[in-house]
Structure formats: C-alpha cells, structure tokens
Amino acid sequence: MIEEIFRAEWGRVFATLSGLFGDIDLAEEATQEAFAIAAEKWPKEGLPDRPGAWLTTVARRRVLDRLRRDRLFAAKAHLLAVSDVEEATMAETAFPDERLELIFLCCHPALAEEAVRLGRMLAALMPDEPEVLGLLALMQCAHARRAAIVTRRSCCWISRTEPVGTLR
Incomplete structure (x- = not known):
C-alpha cells in the first residue's frame, strides 16, 4: 500500500515543494x-482520504518548521x-586535552562501578599525576553518594513493608 503511494506521489510532493521553496535538498x-x-502512522490510523495531499501538507509543514528554525x-x-579577547582567555584557562570531559564521563551514574575500577587502574599506572588522583577521588565520592542513596531508599522500602504490630 505505502509502496504504491510512494511510487505515485513521490514526484508530485517533491515537485510541489521544490517549486514552492526553491531548495531541492530541503524539498x-x-x-x-x-x-x-x-509509514509510521498509516498502519495504526488508517489511510487518509487523499494521501498525496496529506503527504504534501506534512512535508510543507516540515519545510516551514526548518525555515523558521534556521531564521x-x-x-x-x-x-x-x-x-577574540574572550577566546584568548578561554584558551589560556582551558585544559589542553579532554580531561574535563573524561571526569564527567567517569562520574556518570550508568558507569559508576566500571569507572571507579578504571580510575584505580589509572592511579596505579600514573601515581605521580595529581589529575588522575583527583579524578579517582571524585569518582569514589560520586560512587559512595549513589550507594548511600540506594541504601537509604532500600531501608525506607523495607521499613514500609514490615508488618505493623498490634495496638495495646
């Protein structure tokens, strides 16, 4: 069904948009x-009465949205x-490599345990680098904080599920 409409309507929709907006790539x-x-909506909601008009309308709205966003x-x-002054200041204070990005990546909650293990390995390989030791300390603090939050939540859940004693 969509394949047939694709073959029949692609050229019309494309030609209409190209003529309206004058940009072939955007069309x-x-x-x-x-x-x-x-292809996503029609199997769920059914085929519209005029598929070509529907496609043209959706495509035209997409172009208008894109043009608004670009403007x-x-x-x-x-x-x-x-x-130039701000750029020079940033260049002097910026790290020469991606250390800050590495710090944020290593402190990501999804990578908590693996990141701490990686930090320990880096600290063992480069014990004289203060950045590596600082990174390890930061990762361990973040990991300990997440562990404390999980422990606190599980304790609260356990206390709510325990049976309540009888009143005297």
Whole structure:
C-alpha cells in the first residue's frame, strides 16, 4: 500500500515543494520525512482520504518548521559569537586535552562501578599525576553518594513493608 503511494506521489510532493521553496535538498529531506511519518502512522490510523495531499501538507509543514528554525538561529547567532579577547582567555584557562570531559564521563551514574575500577587502574599506572588522583577521588565520592542513596531508599522500602504490630 505505502509502496504504491510512494511510487505515485513521490514526484508530485517533491515537485510541489521544490517549486514552492526553491531548495531541492530541503524539498527532498521534507518529502522523505513525510513518507517516514506516513509509514509510521498509516498502519495504526488508517489511510487518509487523499494521501498525496496529506503527504504534501506534512512535508510543507516540515519545510516551514526548518525555515523558521534556521531564521531563529540566524537571528540569535550573534549571541553565540565569542570575541577574540574572550577566546584568548578561554584558551589560556582551558585544559589542553579532554580531561574535563573524561571526569564527567567517569562520574556518570550508568558507569559508576566500571569507572571507579578504571580510575584505580589509572592511579596505579600514573601515581605521580595529581589529575588522575583527583579524578579517582571524585569518582569514589560520586560512587559512595549513589550507594548511600540506594541504601537509604532500600531501608525506607523495607521499613514500609514490615508488618505493623498490634495496638495495646
């Protein structure tokens, strides 16, 4: 069903969007997104009365959303601009490598135990590096904090499930 509509309507939707907006790449992306949405929705909600019109409307709205988003970004791009003085200051204070990113990655809750093990291995390999020892200390603190929260939650749950004694 969708394959037949794809063959029949792809060219029409694409040509309509290309003519309206004058951007072939944008028209193609929006047409693809419209057919992807159709492939997701039509089996659940049923085929619309005019599939070509539905696809054209969805694709046109996608293009309009994209153009609005690009216009808003262009209007606010100057807020993201960094002056040369600020950039030089950041370059002097920034880490030469991705240490900060590594710290955040190692302290991620999903990697807690593995990260602490990795930190211990790094500390054993590079005992003279203060950054590695600081990273290990930070990871162990974060791990201990998560363990305390889990323990506290499990204690609260156990106390709620214990039978209540009789009144005297």
